Amino acid sequence: MEIYLVGGAVRDKLLNLPIKDRDWVVTGATSQMMLDQGYLQVGKDFPVFLHPESKEEYALARTERKVDKGYHGFECNANPEVTLEQDLQRRDLTINAMAEDSNGQIIDPYNGRDDLKQGVLRHVSQAFSEDPVRILRIARFAARFAERNFYVAHSTNKLMKAMVNAGEVDALVPERCWAETHKALSEISPLRYLQVLRGSTALAVIFPEIDSLYPQSTRTSAHSKQAQPPIFKIFSKTCQSDNAHYQHPKFRFALLMMGIYFNNTDIKDISILCKRLRVPSDYEYLAITAANMHQAILIQETLTAVNIFSIFEKSDALRKPERFAMALKICLLFPDIEKHLTVLLKLPKLLDQCIAIKANNLEIKGLQGKEIGVIIRKARLKSLRDNM
Template sequence: MQIFLVGGAVRDKLLGYPYSEKDWVVVGATHQEMIEQGFTQVGKDFPVYLHPQTKDEYALARTERKTGNGYTGFQFNSDPTITLEEDLARRDLTINAIAETETGDIVDPYNGQRDIQNKILRHVSHAFTEDPVRILRVARFAARYAHLGFTLAEETRLLMEQMVLNGEVDHLVSERIWKELYRALSEPTPTQFIETLRSCHALKKIMPELDALFGVPQPEQHHPEIDTGVHALLSLKRAASLSDSTRIRFAALIHDLGKGTTPEETLPHHYGHEEEGVALVDHLCNRLSAPNEYRDLARICTRFHTHCHKAFELKPSTLLKVLEQTDAYRKPDRFEEFLICCQADAQGRTGKENTAYPQAEFLHRAYQVTSNINVKALLEQGITGKDLGEAIRRERLRQLKILKQAENKPNAHTE
């Protein structure tokens, strides 16, 4: 039995990049031998085991043979005669096909170290085309390492494009798409995930609502970048600089989906795109099996981002409706996330990245002055039931009128 450290831990150690998880491959062992040594099997489909002490994952060296569509259509062979080189050959990228011995020696049969040095994401072999998940993984690695200067090898991009044309991407399941998207959103350059998928035409299959934004114009006075798809990426980029929250980043990315359905005769204006976008957000999130909290934040960002941009123009009654309909009083933390999304939208424009966005602070104050109503005093006046709710609402309106009188600032954005 020989044990090797493989995959991400070796790759990131060579890169000097932080890592936490360690994966190991075991050569020359059987299932029974792993069980006898105290390992616990964790996969029904794969010969993967947890170490009895460290709980790291140990997998028997294996080869695989394509037997059907999608990423589940494989037959595995984990015979103890399988070599380390054969196991590494089935991996996606050369930078992930490097192993380290127990004494610290590097085993690199597919020149992964060279591609690390040259900062290239390159497939190991043509077997790459057998698993559509690899398209998502490559896009995620692009998001992870773009800030270090990594780029996608053209021959790998062409291979990914061919996989899309062959219909392999059509067999991806929603849970796996969401898993890779979620992980990509947490990376330093999440926009690169979307750009990579677009470069091989996979985005049109995976997120057609988002892909539809590219090439759609917007008014240049508000959007110097003009292209709506470019604006979506700039909003995501700005959101990533403002927050580590993947919910905020996701909402910023898809807040303008409604602009992809604007009738051509009204372009470059997008009247009513907020309402149009809500249904598209629902369709996208349902198809990707996105968690409810991601969908809900994206919905309110889509529906109310223009209200936030026009905050100083809104009447007190409209301000109160925004606070109520975004559920700010019951979910104040989400309301703060909404404000960050709106800031990312306003600053996600060419040359506007550092433009002040006082609307967010204004709406934050609007929430504060209307969330501390003295309900006890109203109860002492004998106001209860439906009358109490109406009294609270009147008091909130009164506070918003006072706030409005103290504010007299122009809007930074109107569309």
């Protein structure tokens, strides 16, 4: 029985990056041997165990055989004869197919160390094509290591295109698409995620609304300097900012969705994408709020108290001021509403003043229900007129 540190922990150690999670592979062992030593089995489909003290994951070395389309279409073999090299061969990328033994020796049968030095994202074997999630993962790694200029090997990109053509990407479940996309939105360069998906032709399948933002004449190569959709310039610049709001995946998602709104001004398309990929409702609401707000601001020659209060009401700002503030920050990134900038910068304070006006601050004796609502609304409109 031998135990090895594997995968991302080895990769990140070689890159001198902080190690977030440690995963281990065990060779020469059975499930019963692991249980006898106090490990807790957590995997139903795969023999994965938690260490009794550290709670880190220990998996029996295994091979996998494709039997059906999609993420779950595998048969697993985890008998004690499976070698470390066989286990590493089933992994997605060479940079993730390295191990470290108990003496600190790196075991690298697929030249992951060289690819790490050269910044190459390369598949380990043809088994890469058996799992469509790997297309999303390789795009996410490109986003993570964008500052190190990692790129997808030509042979790997060719294989990814073949997977798309074979319909493997069609078998991706919405939850996995969103899970990988959500992680990518938190990476250094989410734009690289989209570019790699575009280069593999998977973007048109997973995010047709975003793919349609590209000029039709652009080539779909992972290495080409593609003509970028206009939204990408703002998106890329914003993602590079140190502003904490701009780094939040929810903010980045809503900003990206503005590209769909600008492409055809049909905000319903944002909802269609969100429903299809099971995007969390708070992400969807922020994206729709930002698009509606921008549209409402853009059509006005001047912003009056009535206009502003209408924006507050339609964006549910009086109940959700934090969401309104984030949507406003998104709108302020676009130069086409600069003529309203002076007023827009006052909106957070104006909103706070409106929220502070409540029934117990007003003369409402003898009034009920809708009558009270009318009085509050009038008072808030007066506050806007007085303070603009």
